[in-house]
Amino acid sequence: MSILDPVWTSLLYLVAAVFFILALRGLSSPRTARRGNLIGALGALIGVITVFLSMRLDNIPWILGSIAVGTVVAAPVARGVKMTQMPQLVAAFNGVGGGAAALVALLELSHTADPWVRLAIVFTLLVGAVSFAGSAVTFAKLQELMTTRPVVFPGLPVVMAAVLLAAVGTAVGVILTGSAALAVVLLLLGLAAGVLLVLPVGGADVPIVISLLNAFTGLAVAASGVVLGNVLLVVAGTLVGASGTILTRAMAAAMGRSVAGILFGAFRGGSTAGSTAVSERPVRSSSAEDVAVLLGYAQRVIIVPGYGLAVAQGQHTAAELAQALEARGIDVDFAIHPVAGRMPGHMNVLLAEANVPYESLKEMGEINPEFKTADVALVVGANDVVNPAAKTSTGSPIYGMPILEVADARQVVFLKRSMRPGFAGIENDLLYEPQTSLLFGDAKDSLAQVLGAVKAL
Amino acid sequence: MDGMSLLTITVLAVFVGFEVVSKVSSTLHTPLMSGANAIHGIILVGAIIVAGQAADPLVLAVALLAVVLATANLVGGFVVTDRMLHMFHAKKEVARSAAKADSK
Numbered sequence: 001m002s003i004l005d006p007v008w009t010s011l012l013y014l015v016a017a018v019f020f021i022l023a024l025r026g027l028s029s030p031r032t033a034r035r036g037n038l039i040g041a042l043g044a045l046i047g048v049i050t051v052f053l054s055m056r057l058d059n060i061p062w063i064l065g066s067i068a069v070g071t072v073v074a075a076p077v078a079r080g081v082k083m084t085q086m087p088q089l090v091a092a093f094n095g096v097g098g099g100a101a102a103l104v105a106l107l108e109l110s111h112t113a114d115p116w117v118r119l120a121i122v123f124t125l126l127v128g129a130v131s132f133a134g135s136a137v138t139f140a141k142l143q144e145l146m147t148t149r150p151v152v153f154p155g156l157p158v159v160m161a162a163v164l165l166a167a168v169g170t171a172v173g174v175i176l177t178g179s180a181a182l183a184v185v186l187l188l189l190g191l192a193a194g195v196l197l198v199l200p201v202g203g204a205d206v207p208i209v210i211s212l213l214n215a216f217t218g219l220a221v222a223a224s225g226v227v228l229g230n231v232l233l234v235v236a237g238t239l240v241g242a243s244g245t246i247l248t249r250a251m252a253a254a255m256g257r258s259v260a261g262i263l264f265g266a267f268r269g270g271s272t273a274g275s276t277a278v279s280e281r282p283v284r285s286s287s288a289e290d291v292a293v294l295l296g297y298a299q300r301v302i303i304v305p306g307y308g309l310a311v312a313q314g315q316h317t318a319a320e321l322a323q324a325l326e327a328r329g330i331d332v333d334f335a336i337h338p339v340a341g342r343m344p345g346h347m348n349v350l351l352a353e354a355n356v357p358y359e360s361l362k363e364m365g366e367i368n369p370e371f372k373t374a375d376v377a378l379v380v381g382a383n384d385v386v387n388p389a390a391k392t393s394t395g396s397p398i399y400g401m402p403i404l405e406v407a408d409a410r411q412v413v414f415l416k417r418s419m420r421p422g423f424a425g426i427e428n429d430l431l432y433e434p435q436t437s438l439l440f441g442d443a444k445d446s447l448a449q450v451l452g453a454v455k456a457l
Numbered sequence: 458m459d460g461m462s463l464l465t466i467t468v469l470a471v472f473v474g475f476e477v478v479s480k481v482s483s484t485l486h487t488p489l490m491s492g493a494n495a496i497h498g499i500i501l502v503g504a505i506i507v508a509g510q511a512a513d514p515l516v517l518a519v520a521l522l523a524v525v526l527a528t529a530n531l532v533g534g535f536v537v538t539d540r541m542l543h544m545f546h547a548k549k550e551v552a553r554s555a556a557k558a559d560s561k
Contacts, residue, residue, distance in 0.1 A: 027492045028481040034542040041535040057509025066521040070528025078536035097530035103523035104503040242474025338483035345486035352544035
């Protein structure tokens with residue numbers, strides 16, 4: 001095979017890198033997002049073709065076969081996965097990417113004696129391994145293969161500190177000696193650190209951890225680019241590391257939490273795990289018909305979908321209900337809290353899948369002033385994101401988290417499974433207010449009943 | 458490439474990375490994370506280089522494992538992001554796709 005001139009190689013890598021930048025920019029706006037993603041895929045294709053043309057490579061049939069295997073495994077899964085299970089799939093893809101970076105670094109160790117390159121190698125090994133193991137635990141939590149509650153055991157901080165110290169020591173050893181055996185030890189320590197990092201994180205915070213690990217993998221890829229002297233890997237990895245960091249902070253800010261608080265909150269005991277005590281105060285429980293009358297004769301309805309809706313797979317029924325109400329001339333909007341669903345922005349994807357046009361999906365800042373003009377706020381399977389305690393009670397674990405101001409609406413209807421508090425484990429005083437009524441049951445069943453009753457009006 | 462040029466490129470890429478996503482709405486947090494996740498699958502290029510230079514069967518086996526993992530990250534990442542974004546319709550398209558669904 002002919003070898004491409006190094007200048008052309010550099011130019012093609014530059015084109016691929018620019019495509020990645022355009023991809024990220026395109027992904028930042030709903031109108032250009034899909035095109036942005038395709039541009040990114042095109043950039044990746046250019047990068048992969050270029051590497052085959054740019055240098056003499058052995059084992060090409062094996063490599064092509066392995067690419068085919070990876071594609072055959074991943075593409076059908078990506079195509080077939082339910083949108084509610086998408087967060088764990090993203091975690092899985094992120095993990096294997098981190099694993100690949102760690103393996104590349106491990107194999108490059110024998111090719112260099114330069115201490116700076118070895119430094120980049122140990123960085124890639126460690127961060128890639130942390131990302132791989134952390135993503136695996138995240139996957140297990142989201143897939144509910146293990147508990148979604150924070151897992152803490154006495155001495156966890158000590159164990160974590162010991163693992164990190166051992167990792168630093170081993171890393172220094174690898175840099176000084178270039179020993180492959182020590183590098184494997186470092187890999188194992190990185191895996192242990194990844195597990196310990198994610199175990200204490202509670203279910204609702206897991207998505208932010210995916211984003212953080214995504215940034216980690218980006219950094220590992222950038223470091224592997226330094227190892228291989230490959231500019232495309234450096235640029236792409238750094239882009240993902242930087243944008244992933246910003247994204248992680250934006251997601252955490254939307255929840256009113258700090259990234260450090262999420263990672264180390266359980267260490268300090270201030271974790272998201274709370275009481276599940278149920279209060280004895282009276283609430284106004286109502287029937288599906290009552291709710292239908294409230295909705296059917298309103299002028300303006302704002303639906304607040306939450307985690308419970310996603311779990312019950314009720315998004316299609318919610319969309320149908322919105323259509324039925326709109327057919328009656330009622331103004332219907334969906335108020336989307338930034339962290340509704342299982343990961344930030346997830347609810348938007350679920351509702352978009354149910355054919356709700358994104359013009360009807362209103363962000364928190366946009367919709368909050370409008371609750372005052374709403375006749376009914378219909379809260380489906382959400383609790384913490386509408387809990388006024390976030391504004392009023394300073395001692396509350398969710399204090400400071402921005403919330404949807406459903407209390408401003410004339411009537412508030414909660415579709416809830418039970419009186420049990422939400423994930424944060426705190427009671428919602430709104431449930432006991434005179435303008436609030438509750439319809440108990442599975443979110444999808446309740447919605448279907450209300451939908452039937454609205455149609456019968 | 459010398460260390461200083463790589464450092465320059467890295468620092469500039471950090472700022473570009475900060476800049477391009479600084480104004481993203483929370484609506485797109487999930488697809489953006491997923492798209493960025495796909496982009497780091499370009500580690501495939503590194504895996505191909507290592508596999509292409511492997512002489513020892515064990516090294517080749519590990520490198521090919523890296524190729525498989527990286528391909529899964531790259532291909533799966535872009536496909537799942539595309540599926541996610543496919544669902545963000547404008548109002549007109551929704552009416553059309555709803556009509557299509559009805560006629561089925």
